Amino acid sequence: MDVDAIQNNYFSSYEDLEVHKLMVEDEPRTLAYKNAILNNQSYFKDKIVMDVGSGTGILSIFCAQAGAKKVYAVEASNLAGLSKEIIRENNLQNVIEVIHSKVEDVILPNNSKVDVIVSEWMGFYLLHEGMLESVLMARDKFLKDDGHMFPESAAVYIAPCSVPSLYQKWNDIYGVKMTNFAKELRASKGNKPEILTIKPEDLLGTEVILCWFEMKETSLEDLESFTIQHVLGASRDGSYQGLCIWFECLFPDSSDGEGDNRVVLDTSPKSAPTHWKQTLIVFPQEQAVEEGEPIAFQLDMNRDPINGRRYNLQVTMLDPEVVEHPQPCSCHMTKCILVKEFLKQHTDHVLNQKNEINGTNILQDEPIDEDDDES
């Protein structure tokens, strides 16, 4: 498939109404936008807004309900036509102008700029679909310097996990052993990441950030490739069977630093399930780990050179004896326990000093005497 075909294919996939049904019915998603917009009306009242990839027009309607003077709803697919009808149903045709175009080709009257850009551009593992690029181009072209991006930041997280639905479950299912089925199932997935729901109790350790985007700062080059080397201690005994990837988006908060109106769209296993579920890189073979045992991996995420809307994800297992551990590290290797203890003592010491300076002298735990270990 050449690049044009990929583009056309991408836009026409959004003519499938079932996709929009799925997205609109995704309550954590749609309510995050609704609340972010309607709880922060001061950002919208009498303002000019652009909705990039407006689809059915529902986000543009929220913006109009929040008091926007004008909303440009930019939609490249043929859904633009249907969205006009939906906007008319809501009697907002005088506020919302649907522009049936790629955002890259849009020219606003008098080259005017907008106060807010709203867009639901997130794909699986955040960056799949590569729509963020169009949003950043829209930002550079249309957003006023003091304008706001909805969402305003986004981060991708990774954590080691068990994947019982592709492992344990099949060791005894209705009294039958089907481990060979599970093995074949995993093999059939090849290197493709798997979109599925992971339970919080399947996580094997604390998440680490792979990348973080401030939507007003991020440049196109920032989207090319990501790499992380990480070591952590397993949070429990278990089977290390994959890496779980999810994302979180933060929306602007108009409550003057009090954070009361901050809306977070969190797709972690600990939050309400969304249509993005979680993205998993499932290992062909599992590895038993004990609580505190170091897990070391490298994740590389690189934009596919042919289909720029996809990324190739690659995991490399690292030797915890060789790679550098973070400080402090949650693993049970002697060096990390010692460093952690040292840092704790240091922190305690600083805290004690601070407390003394503040006139309070909180009783601290006695620093552990290293000699105690030998007694």
Added chain:
Amino acid sequence: MDVDAIQNNYFSSYEDLEVHKLMVEDEPRTLAYKNAILNNQSYFKDKIVMDVGSGTGILSIFCAQAGAKKVYAVEASNLAGLSKEIIRENNLQNVIEVIHSKVEDVILPNNSKVDVIVSEWMGFYLLHEGMLESVLMARDKFLKDDGHMFPESAAVYIAPCSVPSLYQKWNDIYGVKMTNFAKELRASKGNKPEILTIKPEDLLGTEVILCWFEMKETSLEDLESFTIQHVLGASRDGSYQGLCIWFECLFPDSSDGEGDNRVVLDTSPKSAPTHWKQTLIVFPQEQAVEEGEPIAFQLDMNRDPINGRRYNLQVTMLDPEVVEHPQPCSCHMTKCILVKEFLKQHTDHVLNQKNEINGTNILQDEPIDEDDDES
């Protein structure tokens, strides 16, 4: 697509392990087979069994666990190979013989016959996939005269219903009107039946049987076409938006008429959800009905002349004034109320006589005097 291509396509679709994952993980389905087999072991102990379309082999394994002497697991797709490994994991390779073949081409040693045929042949609205035909051919060729079919009977039910997920839901979703979206969504489905889950409270009346198959009696000709004309009274005020179709399978019961071991696999909206969900014929336009208002329809289900694995379903709305109503009928038309009352009086009369004969004389409600209506 020609017929051979359809066949090849059909079998290779079962090489997708995700399909088998979905089926095995469908608990009401798999547990119905497990319980039907393991609660009725007398049908299996030291018997010869054939599993038609054995897939992963899980049903064959249940049969072996129930004491079968020999199980022929017949599987046309390449999954046959994987199922051998699963059978070996369960150490049942001496009982279960996997035959990688269409069942139509199988020849058993010495043209022997089997005591039981087990098969999970049911598709959406029971008959989609057209696999029943192969099972009936296997029955005629391999089943002993006193043998058993698992399941032993199956029925298709229809009831009028509301489909809120394609209607009401979109009248106000997060404070936005999207009725035009729902309209377009329904139109996009054309005449294709929709596979989705209906809540019991969405049903608008009592179900009627479209067809019923006794697996030991049904002939291939019985699978060609089905038609039903039906009238019923709406069970409540509501919006008549579609017809809901589901099926039920009954398994043989070895408890000598006590019915204790009878397993029923029921895919109705009132039962636990399965991967078959329900099949819906959604109307482009809804119709408001009052409780008791007659709903009259004709459903025609005809095997597709080109792809025999599919059926074409067609609904015709009928005029309740013109078509014949069942006796008694639940609708509120005067004639039906009178007939129902007459039948009730007649039944009461017969019951009274019977009770008198039996030496009991239960007090009956006084028959309603028609003059009362005018007082």
